[in-house]
Amino acid sequence: MIHENIYGHSKRLRWIVSHLNREDTIVELGCGTGTMITLPLVKMGYTVYGLDLDQKSIQFGQELFGKEGLDPSNLMNLDISNLKITSDVIIASEVLEHLEDKKLNIVLQVIREKLKLGGIFLVTVPNGHGWFEMESFLWFKAGIGRFLEKLKVGSMINKLKCILLGKLIDFPFPSTLSSSHHIQRFTYFSIQELLRSHGFEEVEMRGSVLIAGPFSNLLFTGLTPIMRLNCKLGEWFPRAASGFYVACRPCPEKDGSTKDDA
Numbered sequence: 001m002i003h004e005n006i007y008g009h010s011k012r013l014r015w016i017v018s019h020l021n022r023e024d025t026i027v028e029l030g031c032g033t034g035t036m037i038t039l040p041l042v043k044m045g046y047t048v049y050g051l052d053l054d055q056k057s058i059q060f061g062q063e064l065f066g067k068e069g070l071d072p073s074n075l076m077n078l079d080i081s082n083l084k085i086t087s088d089v090i091i092a093s094e095v096l097e098h099l100e101d102k103k104l105n106i107v108l109q110v111i112r113e114k115l116k117l118g119g120i121f122l123v124t125v126p127n128g129h130g131w132f133e134m135e136s137f138l139w140f141k142a143g144i145g146r147f148l149e150k151l152k153v154g155s156m157i158n159k160l161k162c163i164l165l166g167k168l169i170d171f172p173f174p175s176t177l178s179s180s181h182h183i184q185r186f187t188y189f190s191i192q193e194l195l196r197s198h199g200f201e202e203v204e205m206r207g208s209v210l211i212a213g214p215f216s217n218l219l220f221t222g223l224t225p226i227m228r229l230n231c232k233l234g235e236w237f238p239r240a241a242s243g244f245y246v247a248c249r250p251c252p253e254k255d256g257s258t259k260d261d262a
Contacts, residue, residue, distance in 0.1 A: 002040055004231075005221040008209035008243075011231045013040060015206065015245050016091060016122055020046060024088035027051060027080070027114070029107075030095035032176030034061035034075045037093055042070055050075045051083065054178035064173060081110045088116055093124040094243075096191075097184045104184065108198040112250050121200060123246040124208065128185025132242040135213025145214055154218055161222050188239040191246060200248040207234040207241025 004010035016037065020026065024046065028038045031050030038050035039061070052058050055077045062072035080090075090111050099107060111121055126132050139145035148154055186194070192202060210233035211220075220226045234241040 002036065004224075004227050006209065006216045006227060006230060007212045008227075008231055008234065009036060011234075012093065012124055012208060012245065013037065016093075017041070017044070019120055019122055019204075019247050020089060022046070025049075025085065025116075026089040026091065027083065027085075027087040028091045028093070029080050029111070030092060030098075031061070031075065032057045032178070033064065033174055034058075035064065035173040036175045037091060038074065039065065039068070039070075042074055043068075048074060049083075049085075051078050051080055052176075052178075053077065053079060054176065057177045060174070060177055080107070080114060083114055086114055086116045086119075088119050089122060090115055090119070091122045093122070094126065096123065096194075097125050097128070097182045097186060098180045100183050104194075105198070108195075108200075112199055115250060119249065120203065121195075121248050121250075123191070123195070123248070124243060125184075125186045125191055125246075126182065126243045127187065127241060128182070128190075129187060130240065130242045131210065131216075132212040133182070133185075135211075135215050139214040157218055165222050186244070188241075188244060191244055195246060195248050199251050201251045203247040203249060204245070205238070205247075206245045207236075207238030208243035208245060209234040210237060210241055212242035 002010055002013060013036075020041075022045065026041065026046055026048040028034070028048060028050045031038045031052050032054070034050040038048050041048045042065075050061065052075070058075050058077040061075045065072045065074060092111070096104060096107075115121060192205065195202070209230045211230055220230070234243075238244070
């Protein structure tokens with residue numbers, strides 16, 4: 001398992017695992033370097049293939065897989081429409097918000113086609129009007145982050161946490177080497193409506209964490225009681241959460257064909 005942080009990354013991985021079976025063939029769409037989901041799932045013994053269109057991210061991940069003694073071919077610089085297998089599970093974690101409308105519609109249609117009969121689609125997206133977006137705007141667009149970096153405030157806080165906690169709080173590897181902005185602004189209801197309009201029926205809907213973002217990460221990651229409470233608050237108040245988890249399946253009445261492995 002990956003270490004928990006204010007974004008709830010460990011919680012997200014546990015939620016994904018709760019929907020998996022050992023015999024599943026799993027595809028992660030938009031895996032980036034693969035470090036957040038594909039890599040830990042492979043280490044747990046699952047059959048997982050990570051796909052991403054960013055070649056540098058895939059190359060980085062493949063090198064990391066090799067160093068870990070794992071098969072680098074689990075990560076592929078490939079469009080899902082060119083994937084030659086169908087899957088029991090497809091994961092799109094923090095991906096759909098980066099796609100403009102036309103591409104989003106195409107991707108969701110292809111995902112339906114690449115899922116086996118009875119397969120499950122696991123989606124996580126940020127709340128487009130939530131805490132994360134507010135913090136990101138203040139940190140990046142308003143320039144507060146650059147100002148704090150000039151004052152070395154982040155460095156001082158990290159050193160203080162290192163002294164108090166006895167360890168350095170940091171991410172060992174980047175989740176992606178690509179820089180792309182959020183285009184879609186999903187809400188608790190709009191992500192459900194989007195998936196239903198493309199022929200998916202909801203199995204489960206949950207909130208991720210209540211607060212998330214660069215300020216929260218700087219202040220609270222590593223403080224276990226606060227991170228645990230943050231995860232609970234995301235479940236208690238899902239509509240206000242910083243992100244949403246949705247598990248869904250293709251609607252049977254809209255998917256009469258049987259899909260076999262290619």
